Amino acid sequence: MSEYIHGYDPEEQQRLVEQAQYWSDRLFLPNLDLEPDAHILDIGCGVGAVLGIISQKYPDLIFAGVDLQPRQIAFATQYLTDLGLNFDLRAGDAYQLPWADNTFDFALTVWLLEHVPDTAGVLQEALRVLKSGGQICLMETDYQSLLVHPTHPDFEYFREALCELFFAANGNAYVGRSLGAYLVQAGFAEVNNEAIAFHYWQTPENEELRGLVNHIDTWLKLMIPQMVEKLGKDGDRLKNGLEHFRNVPNDPLGSITLNIYRATGTKL
Numbered sequence: 001m002s003e004y005i006h007g008y009d010p011e012e013q014q015r016l017v018e019q020a021q022y023w024s025d026r027l028f029l030p031n032l033d034l035e036p037d038a039h040i041l042d043i044g045c046g047v048g049a050v051l052g053i054i055s056q057k058y059p060d061l062i063f064a065g066v067d068l069q070p071r072q073i074a075f076a077t078q079y080l081t082d083l084g085l086n087f088d089l090r091a092g093d094a095y096q097l098p099w100a101d102n103t104f105d106f107a108l109t110v111w112l113l114e115h116v117p118d119t120a121g122v123l124q125e126a127l128r129v130l131k132s133g134g135q136i137c138l139m140e141t142d143y144q145s146l147l148v149h150p151t152h153p154d155f156e157y158f159r160e161a162l163c164e165l166f167f168a169a170n171g172n173a174y175v176g177r178s179l180g181a182y183l184v185q186a187g188f189a190e191v192n193n194e195a196i197a198f199h200y201w202q203t204p205e206n207e208e209l210r211g212l213v214n215h216i217d218t219w220l221k222l223m224i225p226q227m228v229e230k231l232g233k234d235g236d237r238l239k240n241g242l243e244h245f246r247n248v249p250n251d252p253l254g255s256i257t258l259n260i261y262r263a264t265g266t267k268l
Contacts, residue, residue, distance in 0.1 A: 005226060027139065038061050043066055046072050049079070105131055109126075111141070136266075146159055193264075202255065216245075
């Protein structure tokens with residue numbers, strides 16, 4: 001697996017919980033249709049936050065998750081225990097999943113494939129552990145699609161540096177646009193890959209714009225030291241670009257657009 005650019009400290013673990021809560025009704029729960037006794041697997045489950053969100057709609061499922069980092073599994077174990085769920089969490093490699101063939105009815109990855117060097121390898125393993133008729137769902141952001149108005153050259157500089165940082169860590173900042181093709185190559189059928197556009201603009205009554213800015217800012221600000229150290233970027237320009245992003249909600253014509261890709265497939 002590749003280097004995880006966000007780290008594993010307690011603040012980051014709590015951020016992952018809050019991130020899942022933010023996207024819960026916007027992305028995770030809509031169009032989620034599972035059998036009440038399904039056995040589901042979150043590959044790269046992190047702190048178990050997405051499994052916790054799914055349990056709000058399907059509390060009686062058998063929840064499974066795998067993550068490379070034992071400290072994430074430890075957090076997830078406590079988190080899902082507190083929610084009273086039936087779960088099977090394991091520290092392990094997404095390229096060598098620690099379950100037998102034909103185990104799961106449903107598998108998902110959320111913000112995982114942007115961090116790995118071999119998307120195909122992850123999907124081939126997911127196919128192996130799914131039952132015939134089992135489904136997979138992949139959700140990823142395309143960071144090049146993060147657009148702001150008014151534009152600013154230092155924000156463009158920041159966004160491009162962010163994309164470079166993912167690639168420098170052996171990830172892929174653009175993987176969302178290729179999810180469908182990866183699923184087809186892995187052998188999945190009934191493949192669909194949709195771009196879900198989130199577009200918020202400034203209105204007196206609508207707090208969605210500021211909410212999205214505040215949500216993304218919780219982790220964008222942490223990337224600047226890595227961009228400077230690992231990529232040799234200009235720290236002043238990065239800070240100025242981020243400040244412009246933060247001020248978009250203060251502009252009467254301010255708006256932000258972000259595409260998130262949601263891809264699904266079925267194992268024959």
